[in-house]
Amino acid sequence: MVISMKLLEGKKVAAALDETMTQRVAELKKKGVTPGLAVILVGDNSASAVYVRNKKRRAEKLGINFQLIHFEKTVSEAELLSKIDELNNDQAVDGFIVQLPVPDHIDEDKVIEAIDPHKDVDGFTPISVGNLWIGTPLTKPATASGILMMLDHYNVDLDGKNVVIVGRSNIVGKPTAALMLDRNATVTITHSHTKNLKEITSKADVLVVAIGKAKFITQDYVKDQAIVIDVGMDRDENGKLCGDVDFEDVKDKAAMMTPVPGGVGPMTITALVDQVIELAEGRANG
Numbered sequence: 001m002v003i004s005m006k007l008l009e010g011k012k013v014a015a016a017l018d019e020t021m022t023q024r025v026a027e028l029k030k031k032g033v034t035p036g037l038a039v040i041l042v043g044d045n046s047a048s049a050v051y052v053r054n055k056k057r058r059a060e061k062l063g064i065n066f067q068l069i070h071f072e073k074t075v076s077e078a079e080l081l082s083k084i085d086e087l088n089n090d091q092a093v094d095g096f097i098v099q100l101p102v103p104d105h106i107d108e109d110k111v112i113e114a115i116d117p118h119k120d121v122d123g124f125t126p127i128s129v130g131n132l133w134i135g136t137p138l139t140k141p142a143t144a145s146g147i148l149m150m151l152d153h154y155n156v157d158l159d160g161k162n163v164v165i166v167g168r169s170n171i172v173g174k175p176t177a178a179l180m181l182d183r184n185a186t187v188t189i190t191h192s193h194t195k196n197l198k199e200i201t202s203k204a205d206v207l208v209v210a211i212g213k214a215k216f217i218t219q220d221y222v223k224d225q226a227i228v229i230d231v232g233m234d235r236d237e238n239g240k241l242c243g244d245v246d247f248e249d250v251k252d253k254a255a256m257m258t259p260v261p262g263g264v265g266p267m268t269i270t271a272l273v274d275q276v277i278e279l280a281e282g283r284a285n286g
């Protein structure tokens with residue numbers, strides 16, 4: 001018997017969620033509030049430029065005021081911190097982010113710490129992270145939140161599920177673990193020093209992979225009928241965009257899978273704009 005795998009199509013989910021978000025923005029505008037999102041981009045990283053352009057497009061499509069602050073790669077840390085201070089105090093900006101990575105001469109931690117946690121729509125400040133882990137998030141990191149929004153859309157219940165996350169980054173691995181723990185999943189975080197990785201991943205009901213290694217996860221890492229979430233954004237041997245999971249190899253073993261592109265990526269932007277609208281709703285309700 002051939003059981004077909006269900007594709008978790010983030011791109012389609014994002015488009016579906018746009019409808020309700022557009023309505024929420026329209027309601028806010030009736031109350032005289034326009035949600036505001038600012039993005040600070042430093043330098044000329046071409047991938048970052050694409051992501052920021054996509055954020056701008058989505059925000060503006062929904063009626064959010066979008067402001068791009070683009071600095072040369074030589075900008076001083078002091079200048080960047082001063083702009084962050086300005087945005088912290090700008091009433092029209094509900095939330096803002098500093099697109100990562102920043103150039104080496106800038107201390108990323110210092111920059112993140114300067115962001116007001118109440119406007120930190122990336123959920124990266126230490127206060128935001130602390131609140132996330134105690135289960136009272138002010139804001140949620142966009143990729144992790146986007147994954148949860150997508151699983152909710154497909155009615156995937158995480159309660160009691162064995163979740164294994166491959167990758168322990170602050171942007172994806174750790175916040176995804178926190179959010180899934182909050183949904184009563186049993187969560188294991190694995191990383192480059194984990195022994196017997198295959199043994200662990202092949203017991204996962206839900207496998208989340210964010211390690212930045214093209215097609216690393218093959219079917220021998222995957223439990224039969226697992227849900228596989230691929231956060232990777234890599235290039236294969238032909239320079240084609242691919243994920244950390246070998247899609248062709250795994251697709252007949254998994255019950256559900258995200259494609260790359262069109263899976264987690266678009267949900268990251270959805271979660272970001274959702275967060276901005278939520279903060280604006282808070283502003284409108286005083």
Ligand SMILES: Nc1nc2c(c(=O)[nH]1)N[C@@H](CN(C=O)c1ccc(C(=O)N[C@@H](CCC(=O)O)C(=O)O)cc1)CN2
Pocket residue numbers: 050051054097098099100101122142143171233241260261262263264265266267268269
């Ligand atoms: N301040 C932040 N910096 C970075 C974050 C972040 O969440 N906050 N995450 C990543 C980049 N990122 C968002 O910023 C991001 C990456 C990818 C996508 C996406 O939609 N990808 C598409 C494919 C795009 C392509 O063709 O290259 C897809 O998966 O379909 C959205 C957002 C690092 N920096």
